[in-house]
Amino acid sequence: MKQSSFVVIFVSNGPGELATWVRPLAEKLHTKILMRPKFGPSPISLQLVLVPCPNGTGNECKAATRWGQFDKIIPPNEFWKLLINPKKYGFWPTKGLVVFLGGDQFWSVLLSARLGYKNLTYAEWIARWPQWNDKIAAMSNTVRDRLPNRFKKRCTVVGDLMADLHDFEDKELLLPEGKWILLMPGSKKAKLSIGVPFLLEVADQLFQHIPELKFLLPIAQTTSIEQIKNFASSKNPIAQEYPVAIQTIIQNKENKDWHLLITENKTKIHLYSNQPAHHIIRKCDLALTTVGANTAELGALGVPMIVIVPTQHISVMQAWDGILGIISRLPIFKRVIGELITLWKMRRSKFLAWPNISAGRMIIPEKIGIIYPKDIASEAVEWIQSPKRLQGQKEDLQSIRGQSGAVELLTKEIIKLIPSSFIS
Secondary structure: HHEEEEEEEEEOOOOOHHHHHHHHHHHHHHOOOOOOOOOOOOOOOOOOOEEOOOOOOOOOHHHHHHHHHEEEOOHHHHHHHHOOOHHHOOOOEEEEEEEEEEOOHHHHHHHHHHOOOEEEEEEEEOOOOOHOOOOEOOOEEEEEEEHOOOHHHHHEEEHHHHHHHHHHHHOOOOOOOEEEEEEEOOOOHHHHHHHHHHHHHHHHHHHHHHOOOOOEEOOOOOOOHHHHHHHHOOHHHHHHHHHHHHHEEEEOOOOEEEEEEOOOOOEEEEEEEEOOOHHHOOOOOOEEEEHHHHHHHHHHHHEEEHHHHHHHHHHHHOOOOOOHHHHOOOOOOOOOHHHHHHHHHHHHHHOOOHHHHHHHHOOEEEEOOOOOOOHHHHHHHHHHOOOOOOOHHHHHHHHOOOOHHHHHHHHHHHOOOOOHHHHE
8 A cells, every 4th residue: 555655745834825725725635536634545645744934833733733634744843854854754655746835935846856756836926946846836827927938838827826715715604794894913923912912002093983893803723812812911012012901802602713802992803713714804894914925815805905014113023034034033133133134125125015016016005114003093094984995906906816716727737746546
């Protein structure tokens, strides 16, 4: 049996990629072919390897385990050990496929070379190592056009994985009528430490302006309600700069996925902890969010947004990707060099939100600088009271994403790379 087995390995990194790329693709693949762990003694195993990434929260492994989609999950802190000594992590068949779904594309290239497996890269914006990819699945024709001519035959345009988010929703989950404001403070410590107290005060001020507003804060799979509570308390030094506090958090007796957070100013914020929450997110009128993959997710769902980057907290905003993020976290550099790197990158980047980067123009507002909750509350009120502006932004967001159907097409590309002898 061992010599007649095949392994499909998904390589990914942070919470955004896991929720919007990895999980939908794993679910679809399990419906197309029999694989472990869902189907007994199948010769095909679906596994997940998490790679080192400054955007990781440390809870990705736990979140992915709950889905029951993977025969084996290797955490990011084990990645280098896996490359050095794969046998330490069990038997590896002679044939397999590594699928890149987030992080640094080079890590998936390294892993496929080390194990002697084929490599498929899902390229959202650019395929960085086409010479080492057996197959490239591109989000758009733009990605394919950027490839050198000799590699274009390896590329198939499958579309936008995020455009299919509505296919993986709980259709029975509905929001009550009303104007809903979505609060997205982030999913990792660096962002939550700022985002939670900042957005709670924004909610307080919006409630004073428009009492009928309703607020939704989805709890990311890599976060917890307890963390939200801690980041809003005196345990978080940044929270002391904002006059907001949580009075209580009440769990819904009929549905434990819902909690009601009530601030001391009597603002009610609904917390939802069963992810993905795309069906309720897309019903919101306006999102207030940090930068990151969540801006791409909101864009794919067509939710108008305001992106917030309060630079008065620059010393803890070291949540950048790649080597810059790693350097800025080294203890010896953390205070001075980390701040310089963050400031340099922000000034160098023309846009920070993914929809703006994709469009090459400002279609959603990016509020960057020394800004305060009252500034964001005032701007949010203007948007809420301008339905035509909200609709215009929604239409702009819908126009820039790639074609739908990507999950289905990428699943087919994966199956093509699995020898037919393994597929029953």
